[in-house]
Structure formats: structure tokens, C-alpha cells
Amino acid sequence: MDVPPEEREQKLWLAERAGEVLASVPIRPGDTVFDFGCGAGAYALPAAEMVGAEGAVHAMDCDLSRMDPVADAAHSSLHAVHGDGTTHIPLEAASCDVGLLYDVLQKLDDRRGAMEEMRRVIRPGGVLSVYPMHLDPQQVRAEVEACGFRFRDDYAGLVMHFVRE
Ligand SMILES: C[S@@+](CC[C@H](N)C(=O)[O-])C[C@H]1O[C@@H](n2cnc3c(N)ncnc32)[C@H](O)[C@@H]1O
Known part of the structure; x- marks a missing residue:
């Protein structure tokens, strides 16, 4: 693949291929997905299409002003979650098939806490x-x-x- 050399260009290049990136995870119909730091939903929106009516995408951000496209999306599988700014994920243990941590770890004071929360909510064998x-x-x-x-x-x-082991 012809990946651009600069990090800024790489982010745009990836977002243009969001469906392909998510297919590589993979995200399947019926899956439950958690997107930590979803922003405007560059990945949460296509993920909601991929999981379909039987699945769910829980898209969390602590900045409501960034989440308008997610909150406004008329997609029954997409659930906007207002995070409290910590690493806490308001979901049951082992309730997700897939977790996404895209372009957000650098924003967190407690990266390990976020990874441990992801381990808690992703089921064994999930991604x-x-x-x-x-x-x-x-x-x-x-x-x-x-x-x-x-x-x-x-x-x-x-x-x-x-x-997830
Ligand atoms: C650079 S954006 C990336 C958005 C999206 N993941 C993407 O790749 O397009 C990082 C997002 O993480 C959010 N964020 C930062 N710390 C957070 C936290 N503790 N809980 C939830 N969201 C957080 C920010 O508000 C911002 O919308």
C-alpha cells in the first residue's frame, strides 16, 4: 500500500479508507463495538453501518461539541456516550466484540487505565x-x-x- 510518509497525511489517508480499516479488524454484522474518543465519528459512523440492525456501536467522547455528527446520526445501532473525561467506560464487563482506540491515547493522562478498561469491556477473544x-x-x-x-x-x-486474552 502506498502509505504517505507524514503522520498528518496518514491520518487523512486512513480516514478515507475507514471501511477498509474496520473490515480488517474485522467488524461484522451483529457485533457490539466501543469507540473510545470517537470525535466526529470518522470510524463510529461506518462501523454502525457494518454492524447493522442486530449490532451496536457505543461511541464515547468527553467533548460534546465534537460529537454532533454522531449524536445527529439517525442510525438505530449508533449510541452516543458522553464520557466523563476519565478512562471509565460505562459498559458491562465482556459486553463488546471490538474496541477502537484511534488517535486518542496521546490525549490521555492515564493510558494504562484506558487499556485496562478496554480489556474489561472486550470479551475474551475480542479485538x-x-x-x-x-x-x-x-x-x-x-x-x-x-x-x-x-x-x-x-x-x-x-x-x-x-x-483480548
Ligand atoms: C484527535 S480526536 C480523534 C477522533 C477519532 N477517534 C478519529 O480518529 O477521528 C481525539 C478525541 O478524543 C477525545 N477524548 C480525549 N480524552 C477523552 C476521554 N478521557 N474520554 C473520552 N474522549 C476523550 C477528544 O475529545 C477528541 O474528540
């Missing part, structure tokens, strides 16, 4: 998908692995997929 923008990917990989996930593969060398 955590991470796009570690502005951070050293190898460092992030080691941190995720230390929280009980096994590295599986990546998309274009940019987005890492881990299996």
Missing part, C-alpha cells in the same frame, strides 16, 4: 484496534500487550489489532 498517533507505536504495542492483549496484525503498518 482491540489501536491507531497510536503522535506516539511511538512499539511503545504503545508493549503497553497494550502488558494489559492482557496479544498482538495479531496491522493495517498498513499504522493500525494495530490485538486479541
Whole structure:
């Protein structure tokens, strides 16, 4: 794949391929997905299409002003969650098939806390998908692995997929 060299361009390049990125996770019809720091829903919106009527996408952000496209989406599978700004995820343990941490870890004071919360809500055998923008990917990989996930593969060398053990 012809990945652009600059990180800023890579983010746009990835967002243009959101469906392909999510298919590589994979996200399937009927899945329950949690998107931590969803922003305007670049990934949550296509994920809602992919899980369909039988699935659910819980898209969380602590900044309501960024979430308008998610809150306004007339999609019955998409649920906007107003985060409290901590790493707490208001979902039951093992309730998700897939968790997304895309371009958000660099914003968090407690990265480990977020990864541990993701481990709590993702079922054993489920997938955590991470796009570690502005951070050293190898460092992030080691941190995720230390929280009980096994590295599986990546998309274009940019987005890492881990299996929840
Ligand atoms: C750079 S944006 C990325 C948005 C989206 N994931 C994407 O890749 O397009 C990071 C988002 O994380 C949100 N965020 C930061 N800290 C958060 C927290 N503790 N809980 C929930 N959202 C948070 C910010 O408000 C922002 O919308």
C-alpha cells in the first residue's frame, strides 16, 4: 500500500479508507463495538453501518461539541456516550466484540487505565484496534500487550489489532 510518509497525511489517508480499516479488524454484522474518543465519528459512523440492525456501536467522547455528527446520526445501532473525561467506560464487563482506540491515547493522562478498561469491556477473544498517533507505536504495542492483549496484525503498518486474552 502506498502509505504517505507524514503522520498528518496518514491520518487523512486512513480516514478515507475507514471501511477498509474496520473490515480488517474485522467488524461484522451483529457485533457490539466501543469507540473510545470517537470525535466526529470518522470510524463510529461506518462501523454502525457494518454492524447493522442486530449490532451496536457505543461511541464515547468527553467533548460534546465534537460529537454532533454522531449524536445527529439517525442510525438505530449508533449510541452516543458522553464520557466523563476519565478512562471509565460505562459498559458491562465482556459486553463488546471490538474496541477502537484511534488517535486518542496521546490525549490521555492515564493510558494504562484506558487499556485496562478496554480489556474489561472486550470479551475474551475480542479485538482491540489501536491507531497510536503522535506516539511511538512499539511503545504503545508493549503497553497494550502488558494489559492482557496479544498482538495479531496491522493495517498498513499504522493500525494495530490485538486479541483480548
Ligand atoms: C484527535 S480526536 C480523534 C477522533 C477519532 N477517534 C478519529 O480518529 O477521528 C481525539 C478525541 O478524543 C477525545 N477524548 C480525549 N480524552 C477523552 C476521554 N478521557 N474520554 C473520552 N474522549 C476523550 C477528544 O475529545 C477528541 O474528540
